[in-house]
Amino acid sequence: MTKKITLVLLVAFVCFGTLFAAATPEKEGNPSIEMLMWGGADRLNYLKTIYEKTTSLSSNEMANITFTSGGTGATDSYQLFRLKLASNDAPGIVFFGGETAATEFIMNGDILNITSEVKDQMNDILPSAVDLASYKGEVYGLPTQVKSKVWYYREDLFREAGINVGEIKTFDDFYSAGMKFKEHFPEKYFINLGPTPNVDVVIGWLGSYDNLTIADEAGNFRITTDPRFRDMYEKLYKLATAPFSLYVSDWDSDWQPNIENGTIASLLSWSWMTEFLPSYAPNQSGLWAITAWPEEFGYGGCAELISIPTATSNKAASVEVLKTLYLDSDGAVLRFKENGLLPVTYSGVEKVNAAVADIAATASSTSPLGYFGTGMVDDIFATMKYATKYNSDPSFNAEEAIIENHLNLMITGIETIDQAIANTQKDLIMQVGNPYDI
Amino acid sequence: MERNLLKNKIEYGIGMICFILVCILVLAPMLLMVVNSFKSNSEMLRNDSGLPEVWTLESYKSLFTTYSSLVKHFYNSIIISIISTICGTFICTLAAYAFAKYKFRGRESIFYVLLATLMIPSEVIIPGQYLFFAKLKLINTLAVQILPTIPAVVGVYMIRQYMLGIPTSLIESAKIDGAGHMRTFVTIIIPSAKPIISSYMILHFLDVWQNYTWPLLVATKQNIMPIMVSLPTLVDSVIGFVPVWGTIMAGSVLCSIPLIIVFLLNQKAVMESVILGSIKG
Amino acid sequence: MKVTNIREKIIPYLFLSPFLVFFLVFFIYPALNSFYISLTSYKGYGQAKWVGWKNYHAILHYDVFWTGIRNVLTYWVLHAGVMMIISFTMAFIVSSPKYQKLSRLKVILFLPRVIAPTVAALIFRAVFSSNGLFNTVFGVTIPWFQNDTLTKIVVAIILVWRDFGYWFVVFVAGMTSVNPEIIDASIVDGATTMQRIFRIIIPLMKNILKFALIIDGISSLRLFSIPNIIVGQPGALSPTSIGPVMNLLVQNIQQGSFGRASAVGWLLFIMISILTVIQMTAVRDTEDL
Structure with missing residues (x-):
């Protein structure tokens, strides 16, 4: 009896599984391009649609795009990329959450130099975008957008508290505005800064200093020698422990609920938040406004860089997909419509500007344009003038992880500011060694 | 005497209460999983501990519609576990038979060397294994999830211990009847070691099924992922999605209940083999 | 021939x-x-x-490694004792003749073992969420996942829940091997239940108990899925104060430093060997007595 039931279950499993195991049919003969990125596949599946809508190729020459997600965070895609290189399974296209993450691969010769492939379109691409996608004058990919540092704030709450973001220039202005806000809204928080500042926070703050590199050209780390690191650590500590800041990290499971219920009144974030905020707090449509970070720590930018691995099997097809997706102006409009990302080409900008009114007319309140209003395009472009490239060395990924770790220990009170700085330096020397020696 | 009797009764009662309490604590989370799987994803966000406001099969439906990849992953898990179990049990039984019933040079030393390798946890060799399979271009296949799980020293040990108890006279009489080595193995050894073989199969299956670290590293492609790796990805709060707890719970039920049934049907044998496998000091 | x-x-x-x-x-x-x-x-x-x-040098000088070790030790200290007491008590109850009818139910205690650690972690998120089962039943609002210490306790609870059934089965076997005549004799001598446990059963089962503690310590060193899934998504979290030492190995692989990852693995092996040697000598000591 027992045996029979076990057997029946076993057979049932197998039959059941076979029924649903039918893989998605692939078009025969077309080149297959694997896109390695981060986040859920659903989020980027629209890229496939855009490609199919805008490519000039006929349907049987079209590339068959598949998505592989490295995981949920921006760091996951390049980590998986390394592993894929190790297992001789290079994807067709790889997404780097930030161009700083790509330096290591570019220096190592893993990324295709596409300078000659984009030569013809060079004049159309925004100079800041070219800058972010280049390393030593050569182009190694296309940015999905120029990521600028954007301060999202609740216009209604700020007005009620009497805070004018235009007057906030320095860190001290920012701090006192926070205190003022807290007095007015004891239950709410001016910003959030939790125990685990992630890579966005770290690059955001590193980039706000003029050419603040982690190591000098000889490979000596400068955490203890450059006083600006201490300044940065101190400011982050001050903000994290300030009464007006909610002790919740970005992307933490409590982050979204606190935005949705109106507890967090502003976000020191990046321009891509335009894509997420409408779904995070759909009830606050029209209440959020966009401005640049306060000027004293406002500079810095990065780009989500889309590159082609040298080891990929079908380079020509990859280049074609890449150019269709990010240089085609119709594609730019579609992308803008989908997630509010601004184009990186002049022609794209022009078309988007022309289409804004049309899109806005039909936009739902939870699409970026409906959510932030038509002024959003200009607002974000205004923040882009601060977007400067951060000069990272090839070991930036490892270095950033160490800095993150000690910021965490400092904010949670396990290390004092002095210890955090000293230990960051110590760990960098011990764990990374010479950053150029990869 | 009377007092003693009363005391005994109280003692008995305390023991009973303790046992029942522990049983409830053990079963509560499992019941919660089942109950939660009958809530919709949106209800799970408000109410993740009480009874469902509306009993619905929505979460189960989502397994076959929006999250149909989970069913595919479930199937992958089954393929991986079944192949590994069958191959693993087979080669372990062969080896155990050699160790238990043959005398040959190096028997003791090989056996003790094998036992000594039990001290090397499988995690230690993950980097080496990864590079090895990478060189074979096997990363992101089903094979890479199956192959390293096949040889298990514990299996050899357990089955050998059991086989030591099979009377050698049985084998000899088979030989006198003219049966070859393989035939003896199939007709005499396998039937008489059946209890341990079947319970080891269940243990091995559970082991492979529950494996997490290795597949997490080597199975990053959607179509070959096992369900243990893909289920936690739904928790994701990062990409702007609200976690789909109802679906997660339905998926958990899907990959737990069948195992529980198989286990319950073979409980006695499994628990005996647990004892056999644990006391090896 | x-x-x-x-x-x-x-x-x-x-x-x-x-x-x-x-x-x-x-x-x-x-x-x-x-x-x-x-x-x-x-x-x-x-x-x-x-x-x-x-x-090896770099890892031994890396505080994340030592934090991992410390966390693993914390998990072990938090769960091992409680778990052993529960499994021992349950084994004692079930194996005493008075409770013969319970022995059919002992399978219930082993059931959590069948649930995968991954699934267990997912289930327990609902138990300990802010409006979860625990907080509702006890009418409290403990923020289990906002505080590292509390999260560690949750992990320890899951470990107890999932693993005590295993040791329970082992202990039951150990107790049935205790000569029933000794126990009967002690009952005739008028020994109370407590005396029976501490004077007779525990000394006789000393080796099994030691073995259980050490093996459990070894499996704590290898802990990975539960603490990571309970607080985040799949994979190893970036260095946090609850990450076990295995996180460093997985992270190093994901960061493509196979050398470091292997070194972590072999350091793990050395620690496990030390525990094994301790276990062997401990067991041998009692045998000499």
Whole structure:
């Protein structure tokens, strides 16, 4: 009896599984391009649609795009990329959450130099975008957008508290505005800064200093020698422990609920938040406004860089997909419509500007344009003038992880500011060694 | 005497209460999983501990519609576990038979060397294994999830211990009847070691099924992922999605209940083999 | 005659060979290889660069490693004692003749073992969420996942929940091997239940208990999925104050430093060996007595 039931279950499993195991049919003969990125596949599946809508190729020459997600965070895609290189399974296209993450691969010769492939379109691409996608004058990919540092704030709450973001220039202005806000809204928080500042926070703050590199050209780390690191650590500590800041990290499971219920009144974030905020707090449509970070720590930018691995099997097809997706102006409009990302080409900008009114007319309140209003395009472009490239060395990924770790220990009170700085330096020397020696 | 009797009764009662309490604590989370799987994803966000406001099969439906990849992953898990179990049990039984019933040079030393390798946890060799399979271009296949799980020293040990108890006279009489080595193995050894073989199969299956670290590293492609790796990805709060707890719970039920049934049907044998496998000091 | 003799001699090796081949190829070779890699700096592609003991040196001077060790110890301290007491008590109850009818139910206690750690972690998120089962039943609002210490307690609870059934089964077996005559004699002598437990059963089962503690310690060192899934998404979290030491290994692989990852693995092995040696000497000591 027992045996029979076990057997029946076993057979049932197998039959059941076979029924649903039918893989998605692939078009025969077309080149297959694997896109390695981060986040859920659903989020980027629209890229496939855009490609199919805008490519000039006929349907049987079209590339068959598949998505592989490295995981949920921006760091996951390049980590998986390394592993894929190790297992001789290079994807067709790889997404780097930030161009700083790509330096290591570019220096190592893993990324295709596409300078000659984009030569013809060079004049159309925004100079800041070219800058972010280049390393030593050569182009190694296309940015999905120029990521600028954007301060999202609740216009209604700020007005009620009497805070004018235009007057906030320095860190001290920012701090006192926070205190003022807290007095007015004891239950709410001016910003959030939790125990685990992630890579966005770290690059955001590193980039706000003029050419603040982690190591000098000889490979000596400068955490203890450059006083600006201490300044940065101190400011982050001050903000994290300030009464007006909610002790919740970005992307933490409590982050979204606190935005949705109106507890967090502003976000020191990046321009891509335009894509997420409408779904995070759909009830606050029209209440959020966009401005640049306060000027004293406002500079810095990065780009989500889309590159082609040298080891990929079908380079020509990859280049074609890449150019269709990010240089085609119709594609730019579609992308803008989908997630509010601004184009990186002049022609794209022009078309988007022309289409804004049309899109806005039909936009739902939870699409970026409906959510932030038509002024959003200009607002974000205004923040882009601060977007400067951060000069990272090839070991930036490892270095950033160490800095993150000690910021965490400092904010949670396990290390004092002095210890955090000293230990960051110590760990960098011990764990990374010479950053150029990869 | 009377007092003693009363005391005994109280003692008995305390023991009973303790046992029942522990049983409830053990079963509560499992019941919660089942109950939660009958809530919709949106209800799970408000109410993740009480009874469902509306009993619905929505979460189960989502397994076959929006999250149909989970069913595919479930199937992958089954393929991986079944192949590994069958191959693993087979080669372990062969080896155990050699160790238990043959005398040959190096028997003791090989056996003790094998036992000594039990001290090397499988995690230690993950980097080496990864590079090895990478060189074979096997990363992101089903094979890479199956192959390293096949040889298990514990299996050899357990089955050998059991086989030591099979009377050698049985084998000899088979030989006198003219049966070859393989035939003896199939007709005499396998039937008489059946209890341990079947319970080891269940243990091995559970082991492979529950494996997490290795597949997490080597199975990053959607179509070959096992369900243990893909289920936690739904928790994701990062990409702007609200976690789909109802679906997660339905998926958990899907990959737990069948195992529980198989286990319950073979409980006695499994628990005996647990004892056999644990006391090896 | 001679030919058959050789054949006879080969037979056992033939039986052994499939296992040995698999074992050598998929276990021994990777193990040796990972030791070699641990002495190099290797990204998994390109050239491996010989660095000697530098990887070990760097890890031993990395506070994340020591935090991992500390966390693992914390998990062990938090759960091992409680777990042993529960499994021992349950084993004692079930194996005493008065509760004969309960022995059919002992399978319930083993059930959590069938639930995968991954699934267990997912289930327990609902138990300990802010409006979850625990907080509702006890009418409290404990923020289990906002505070590292509390999260560690949750992990320990899951470990107890999932693993105590295993030791329960082992202890039941141990207790049935205690000579019932000794126990009967003690009852006749008028020993109370407590006296019976502490004077007779525990001393007789000392070895099993020690064995259980050490094996449980070893499995704590290998802890990975539960603490990571309970607070986040799949995979190893970036260094946090609750991450076990395995996180460092997985992270190093994901960051493509195979040398470091292997070194972490072998350091883990050394620690496990130390525990095993402790166990062996501890057991031998009591045997001498």
